[in-house]
Amino acid sequence: MISRWEDIIIETISRFLVPFMQTYSLYVLAHGHGSPGGGFQGGCIFAASFVLLIIAYDIFEAKKRFSEKINGVFCALGVFIYAGIGWLCLLLGGNFLDYGKLSKILPTDPIMARYYGMAGIETGVQITVMAIMVSIFLDLVTAGRHEEAMEEEDVGSDSK
């Protein structure tokens, strides 16, 4: 179990660093079209910011910022967004994942609709990768018993 090891320099710097990492991950996602990047890489950077929070503080402090249930919902939400865009194209009369047909509901021509369709699925990939990375890290680092350990006693808050 990760207990808190207080160090004001580490905590301040990582608290300062997390928003920059998350902004950079969104930059990697949004510029996946024009430069190297995309959902997989951006999701990993986003998850790294949460991992930094867990390492610098402890699990109980970090879980105040993202609950585990919401994280589990996000795991499935990304795949749902990806497959949902595919089905949307199917409903609009095209093939599965044929983003050109999205121009019927987006105010653009079919070529740019493909661009925005790709942006949508990359967002789905980013959400899934981020949530799964955080989930696997939490499971491995606590051997899967953090919910229970949180209930029985607050190990981390004793050391404050």
Place this chain on the structure above:
Amino acid sequence: MIKKIVSILIAILATSALLVGVKDFPNWADPNQPASVHVSPRYIEKTVEETGVPNIVTAVLADYRGYDTMFETAVIFTAGVAVMMLLRRPYKK
């Protein structure tokens, strides 16, 4: 001992069988090799006008091969769920 000799023999045989196939490879960086003349020119020439994306890698990953990437995401999801199922068991005290 006999197991070791047999496994070394099998390894040598398999390696030589693979090495025989190497001489049929196209030359290094040959522009006329089959991988370069089949679909690559079409992607290089048509990506921008067909998809509006300046990055060919993204266009292939998310548009031309979007089905593949969807199941790649599903594989990551499945791996995460498998870790959850293996580790988050009811804990016995």
